[in-house]
Amino acid sequence: MSRQVFTIVGASLAGLRAAEALRSRGFDGRVVLVGEERHAPYERPPLSKGVLHGTVGLAELTLRDAWDDVEIEFVPGDRVVEVVAAERDVVLASGRRVRSDQVLLATGGRPRDVDLPGLDLPGVFTLRDIDEALELAPLLAQGGRLVVIGGGFIGLEVAASARMLGCEVTVVEAATVPLARGLGPEWGGYVAEQHLERGVRIGMGVGVRALRGSGHLQEVELEDGTVLQADLAVVGVGMTPRTELAEGLGLRTDGGIVVDARARTSNSHVFAAGDVTVQPSWSGDRMVRYESFQNAQDQAAVAAAAMLDQEPPRREPPWFWSDQFDLNIQTAGELGGADEVIVRGDHRAGTSFAAFHLQGDRVAGVFAVNRPKEVRAGMKLMEVDLPVTVDELIDESVDLRRLAKKVVAHRRP
Numbered sequence: 001m002s003r004q005v006f007t008i009v010g011a012s013l014a015g016l017r018a019a020e021a022l023r024s025r026g027f028d029g030r031v032v033l034v035g036e037e038r039h040a041p042y043e044r045p046p047l048s049k050g051v052l053h054g055t056v057g058l059a060e061l062t063l064r065d066a067w068d069d070v071e072i073e074f075v076p077g078d079r080v081v082e083v084v085a086a087e088r089d090v091v092l093a094s095g096r097r098v099r100s101d102q103v104l105l106a107t108g109g110r111p112r113d114v115d116l117p118g119l120d121l122p123g124v125f126t127l128r129d130i131d132e133a134l135e136l137a138p139l140l141a142q143g144g145r146l147v148v149i150g151g152g153f154i155g156l157e158v159a160a161s162a163r164m165l166g167c168e169v170t171v172v173e174a175a176t177v178p179l180a181r182g183l184g185p186e187w188g189g190y191v192a193e194q195h196l197e198r199g200v201r202i203g204m205g206v207g208v209r210a211l212r213g214s215g216h217l218q219e220v221e222l223e224d225g226t227v228l229q230a231d232l233a234v235v236g237v238g239m240t241p242r243t244e245l246a247e248g249l250g251l252r253t254d255g256g257i258v259v260d261a262r263a264r265t266s267n268s269h270v271f272a273a274g275d276v277t278v279q280p281s282w283s284g285d286r287m288v289r290y291e292s293f294q295n296a297q298d299q300a301a302v303a304a305a306a307m308l309d310q311e312p313p314r315r316e317p318p319w320f321w322s323d324q325f326d327l328n329i330q331t332a333g334e335l336g337g338a339d340e341v342i343v344r345g346d347h348r349a350g351t352s353f354a355a356f357h358l359q360g361d362r363v364a365g366v367f368a369v370n371r372p373k374e375v376r377a378g379m380k381l382m383e384v385d386l387p388v389t390v391d392e393l394i395d396e397s398v399d400l401r402r403l404a405k406k407v408v409a410h411r412r413p
Contacts, residue, residue: 004029006307007090007098009080009245010106011035013043014274014296014303016063018104021304023070031072032098034090038077039130040064045293047133048157049323053164054137058130085249088269102307105246105257105265105272106300109239109291114149116235118211125234127158136234140165144231147171147220149208151178153322155236156191159200160324170201170228172208172220184335187355187367190347191329198325239291241276254278256289262312263303271307273299282317283334283364292320317382319375327351330375333365333382342393344374354378361387373401380404 006022008015011033019033035041042061050056067074075092082091083103090098111126118124125136140146143166148155151173163169171178179188192202207223211233220228241256252258252266256278263271263279274296281288298315305312319332338357345353347369354374357365362385366378377400381388384404392398 004101005032005099006030006102006104007032007034007100008104008106009034009083009090010108010274010276011037011041011074011076012106012108012274012296013041013063013293014108014300015104015106016041017297017300018106018273018304018307019072020064020070021301022307023072025304025308025310027304027308029101031070032075032090032100033072034075034078034080034092034098036077036079037129040074040076042130043293047127047130048154049161051130051133052137052140052158052161054141058134061130080245083245083249083270085267101269103270104263104303104307105270105276106274106296107242107245107272108275109241111235112238112240114208114235114237116208116211118213118217119235121211121213121217122215123213123217123230123232124211125232127154127234127236128239136232139232140167143167145170145229147228147230147233149220149233149235150237151175151192151202151204152236152238153179153182155234156195156324157322158234158236159195160198163195163198163200164325167232169199170203170230171195172203172206172222172228174205174207176205178202178204182335183331183367186341187335190369191324191327194325194327194351239275241289243276246270246272246276254287258287261302262306263299264306271303273303281334282315290318292318294319317379319379326370328370328372330368330372331366332375332379333357333363335365335367338364340390342390344393344396345371356388356393358388361389363388377401377404 019031041063046056079093081093088100111128140162145168146162148159148171151171159169159171177185177188178192209221209223212219220230243253246257257272259272259277259279261280263273275291278287278289302312317333322329340358342356347353352370354368354371363381366375368375381404
């Protein structure tokens with residue numbers, strides 16, 4: 001009897017972790033991991049931070065150098081162009097075909113298309129991969145004028161990195177508050193204020209009309225007629241999930257590949273994990289798409305278990321972090337729809353606090369700056385569904401982690 005073949009499309013964090021999980025869970029068939037980039041799988045969060053600072057290189061980001069010890073057939077620098085539904089053949093651009101018993105799509109996303117004249121000018125970057133980050137880093141180190149188009153997390157991380165390197169930085173954001181979609185207007189406004197205090201200029205509520213230059217970027221024209229002089233520009237207006245293969249297979253898509261809580265698509269032999277998926281939220285009340293390091297790892301482990309028809313691992317509340325200047329920003333759970341927000345620490349007087357978003361007497365989400373322990377405590381409170389009081393949350397002498405641990409101990413049989 002021939003060995004089963006599981007093919008993973010996308011040598012991303014999710015793709016690699018799924019391949020490793022298949023092996024750790026006892027799968028003894030072939031595992032084929034196909035990556036479009038020529039590099040082995042690597043971490044992407046540092047691209048807008050450590051790589052731009054010049055303190056982190058590809059060697060430090062690479063997630064796996066050796067493949068023989070896990071018997072993963074890694075195929076770099078080749079692109080999957082089709083997955084044939086009837087035979088579950090995975091067809092590569094090189095012409096190779098891999099007949100597969102199960103397929104996992106970990107195709108991630110691409111920078112969102114923007115219709116702007118001048119996007120192809122030298123000096124304009126999108127910062128989606130390591131090669132572009134390594135090209136941009138020495139240019140930022142020279143100082144100069146940088147315009148960041150888009151005030152999301154990637155845009156603001158790039159802005160912070162560039163400002164720390166001595167660049168003149170302007171962020172242009174079409175919304176009236178940066179990060180409002182993910183953090184809400186108050187915390188998005190707080191992060192914007194921190195950038196302004198550190199010398200970043202932010203133009204809010206205005207779009208970009210064109211990028212201009214003769215042989216190289218020289219200026220950015222805004223929709224209100226303002227012209228910004230620029231040596232470099234980074235376009236960071238979000239990403240578009242790469243759903244083309246899923247659509248070719250006839251899978252259900254809706255702003256991403258739709259999967260259930262076990263990472264299964266509408267085809268019982270095809271699974272998906274990572275940024276490309278739309279999945280049930282952690283609370284189970286709606287469908288969401290998470291773009292985070294944590295989700296890529298955790299959903300990959302769930303997918304591997306489902307592919308082997310095993311019990312999936314427990315998932316924690318969604319968690320995300322961003323480093324900007326001296327700010328370690330973390331969020332967990334859901335920040336929207338709170339009945340009340342209780343702040344531990346003084347967010348008006350410093351850069352160390354945690355804001356607990358409550359629904360009734362339960363913690364539904366946490367936003368914190370330089371308070372990682374409170375974020376972990378908040379996540380545990382969400383997991384155990386523990387009622388809390390305002391006094392407990394405000395009083396910094398109360399160890400919130402111990403409160404949650406007591407509940408866990410009490411519930412054990």
